[in-house]
Amino acid sequence: MTGGATGRPTMAEAAGRRLIFESDAPAWRTIRDEARRRIAAGDWRRGATIPTEAALAREFGCSRGTVARAMRDLADAGLVERRKRGGTRVSDAPVRQARGAIPLIREEIAATGAAYGYARLLTQHLPAPDAVAARFRGAGRLMRVAAVHFAAERPFVLEDRWINLTLVPAAARAGFKEESANEWLVRRAPFTHGEQWMSAERADVVEARSLGIREGAPVFVVERTTFAAEEVVTVARLSYAAGYRARLEI
Amino acid sequence: MTGGATGRPTMAEAAGRRLIFESDAPAWRTIRDEARRRIAAGDWRRGATIPTEAALAREFGCSRGTVARAMRDLADAGLVERRKRGGTRVSDAPVRQARGAIPLIREEIAATGAAYGYARLLTQHLPAPDAVAARFRGAGRLMRVAAVHFAAERPFVLEDRWINLTLVPAAARAGFKEESANEWLVRRAPFTHGEQWMSAERADVVEARSLGIREGAPVFVVERTTFAAEEVVTVARLSYAAGYRARLEI
DNA sequence: AAGTGGTCTAGACCACAAT
DNA sequence: TTGTGGTCTAGACCACTTA
Numbered sequence: 001m002t003g004g005a006t007g008r009p010t011m012a013e014a015a016g017r018r019l020i021f022e023s024d025a026p027a028w029r030t031i032r033d034e035a036r037r038r039i040a041a042g043d044w045r046r047g048a049t050i051p052t053e054a055a056l057a058r059e060f061g062c063s064r065g066t067v068a069r070a071m072r073d074l075a076d077a078g079l080v081e082r083r084k085r086g087g088t089r090v091s092d093a094p095v096r097q098a099r100g101a102i103p104l105i106r107e108e109i110a111a112t113g114a115a116y117g118y119a120r121l122l123t124q125h126l127p128a129p130d131a132v133a134a135r136f137r138g139a140g141r142l143m144r145v146a147a148v149h150f151a152a153e154r155p156f157v158l159e160d161r162w163i164n165l166t167l168v169p170a171a172a173r174a175g176f177k178e179e180s181a182n183e184w185l186v187r188r189a190p191f192t193h194g195e196q197w198m199s200a201e202r203a204d205v206v207e208a209r210s211l212g213i214r215e216g217a218p219v220f221v222v223e224r225t226t227f228a229a230e231e232v233v234t235v236a237r238l239s240y241a242a243g244y245r246a247r248l249e250i
Numbered sequence: 251m252t253g254g255a256t257g258r259p260t261m262a263e264a265a266g267r268r269l270i271f272e273s274d275a276p277a278w279r280t281i282r283d284e285a286r287r288r289i290a291a292g293d294w295r296r297g298a299t300i301p302t303e304a305a306l307a308r309e310f311g312c313s314r315g316t317v318a319r320a321m322r323d324l325a326d327a328g329l330v331e332r333r334k335r336g337g338t339r340v341s342d343a344p345v346r347q348a349r350g351a352i353p354l355i356r357e358e359i360a361a362t363g364a365a366y367g368y369a370r371l372l373t374q375h376l377p378a379p380d381a382v383a384a385r386f387r388g389a390g391r392l393m394r395v396a397a398v399h400f401a402a403e404r405p406f407v408l409e410d411r412w413i414n415l416t417l418v419p420a421a422a423r424a425g426f427k428e429e430s431a432n433e434w435l436v437r438r439a440p441f442t443h444g445e446q447w448m449s450a451e452r453a454d455v456v457e458a459r460s461l462g463i464r465e466g467a468p469v470f471v472v473e474r475t476t477f478a479a480e481e482v483v484t485v486a487r488l489s490y491a492a493g494y495r496a497r498l499e500i
Numbered sequence: 501a502a503g504t505g506g507t508c509t510a511g512a513c514c515a516c517a518a519t
Numbered sequence: 520t521t522g523t524g525g526t527c528t529a530g531a532c533c534a535c536t537t538a
């Protein structure tokens with residue numbers, strides 16, 4: 001009577017309208033996809049205001065909360081913009097979001113089917129160069145670990161990492177001879193958020209030697225900084241050998 | 251009595267517990283952040299099951315739906331994994347998600363403060379090479395547009411794009427002399443989803459000439475394919491000059 | 501069989517911004 | 520002032536999975 005888990009039949013019955021909820025997908029997903037379709041088809045034009053949540057709830061024969069869930073999803077994706085009182089508009093020039101997973105390097109390699117290999121190059125407890133130290137916002141002791149990850153015995157990526165020992169003192173005793181710092185940190189030092197920069201650069205001497213490429217050859221560089229609350233946990237520079245591609249979904 | 255919009259005072263009162271909802275943030279956000287803190291602090295350990303939604307709702311003095319909203323957000327971020335009946339576990343080796351905006355190239359340049367420039371190189375209506383045509387999954391007519399975007403009169407990115415004219419016939423008459431295909435498509439040809447690959451490559455002859463760099467120099471390449479439903483709208487290859495960095499948030 | 505998260509409802513109050 | 524989305528509640532049924 002009042003709508004079950006899926007709510008589909010009840011909605012349609014209660015609304016006495018044509019059944020648009022025929023799929024097994026949840027109602028909010030169906031509504032979201034229908035909204036996407038209307039935007040793509042031009043039924044709802046760029047910059048125009050679309051019907052209110054209440055109106056859509058009536059149209060689809062569901063409750064306002066279900067419509068809100070669908071619209072929130074579209075807003076998160078940047079397809080629509082919502083304002084209290086102002087209603088929901090189709091984004092004029094939508095700033096779409098791209099998303100991608102950040103897997104463990106070992107799993108990234110395993111996913112290609114290749115055998116995984118790992119070799120630590122060095123660990124250091126020297127003071128960090130200013131360029132690195134600046135990013136740690138005045139953290140205390142730092143340590144550095146450099147290592148190469150192999151795919152099918154060929155160098156895949158060079159990992160050059162600084163770790164905040166004040167925040168993760170156990171790292172000083174980890175060694176990273178068998179387990180990479182990448183993996184160790186993911187398991188032992190959770191972070192709350194981070195940022196990542198990607199660029200194409202000329203391989204320097206170390207990168208060239210580590211990856212078995214010529215100096216000056218293009219390398220795909222990922223610089224990742226992760227934070228626990230407001231403190232930097234680690235800064236990593238990952239230099240990928242030629243052929244590497246990072247994927248994002250839009 | 252039954253909880254207003256923010257629900258904060260009511261929750262605390264009703265629960266008769268200490269006030270943990272002191273901020274102005276919505277309750278679900280507060281709960282989410284507290285959960286993040288507990289995970290980071292090790293209160294909730296990797297791989298362990300955390301309290302059920304109902305239990306957390308009791309603890310925080312709110313309704314189950316509010317806890318669910320917070321947990322859904324963490325699950326979307328990959329920090330926890332949820333199973334019906336199995337409960338919610340802290341991800342063992344969480345596959346974190348990185349997200350980034352996909353701005354218009356013009357806006358990307360404007361954001362740096364540099365003056366924006368644009369020059370169309372060519373438009374073609376020749377049959378696409380097999381490598382490109384394959385990605386269009388047997389679409390009919392295609393057209394190609396190549397152009398350079400400038401930042402402060404220096405080449406910033408080379409845009410080499412194929413457009414599905416069957417889906418977007420108006421593109422054939424657009425010209426793209428003043429407005430870039432990038433911009434035109436965003437405004438006129440909405441897409442439902444897409445994918446993007448990023449890599450570091452050696453500049454070929456065209457890239458070198460267009461960007462004013464040496465052949466073989468590293469270029470940051472973005473290959474973006476967008477779809478309307480299941481049909482490909484456009485495939486673009488964006489080759490960025492040295493110094494370009496793409497940013498993602500984690 | 502039982503307990504979990506997934507979803508939905510109907511109602512409510514609020515903050516915000518357009519009028 | 521008014522109407523919109525943002526949030527919250529209390530309750531419910533269901534699907535899934537584990538025990």
